């Protein structure tokens with residue numbers, strides 16, 4: 163993904179999942195797919211908020227140019243990759259640790275070699291949190307590129323919350339992380355190696371819109 167400009171709030175809202183239906187922002191639509199916003203089916207993840215849920219997730223410092231279209235999908239790992247799966251899941255929460263159903267979680271990342279799809283389609287997609295505030299994607303581990311440790315760009319917004327644009331990092335890239343001035347340890351996912359890949363966990367904590375922001 164080329165980093166070209168800091169997107170405006172309006173552009174961010176429009177790009178996060180196709181288009182947001184109102185300036186008030188509660189739900190997103192993806193008209194090309196005919197998706198109907200609504201609380202997603204229960205993902206059965208049974209995730210519990212961690213102690214960090216009182217701390218709003220910090221936004222990324224680097225400007226990111228998200229491609230304007232995002233498919234609504236949980237599976238970002240495609241058939242042509244030979245990379246191990248990374249299953250990334252987590253909760254969307256408010257700063258008082260309340261779960262946020264029906265929040266949009268929109269991810270974009272580079273491939274294993276640090277290259278972004280110039281069309282902005284590969285390794286890009288969004289979904290809505292379920293009634294427990296949970297999301298889950300299946301993808302691969304992204305690779306580092308010039309001057310950047312490996313990361314996953316994310317934009318998240320729930321009904322009534324601010325729009326968060328941030329990035330998630332991998333905890334096991336110690337040297338690359340230390341060399342990247344944009345890296346933040348509090349944006350690091352929990353990561354475990356599984357029998358067939360990787361299991362990641364990252365919770366997004368969003369302030370309510372208009373509350374101290």
Ligand SMILES: [Fe+2]
Pocket residue numbers: 163272310313315
């Ligand atoms: Fe990036």
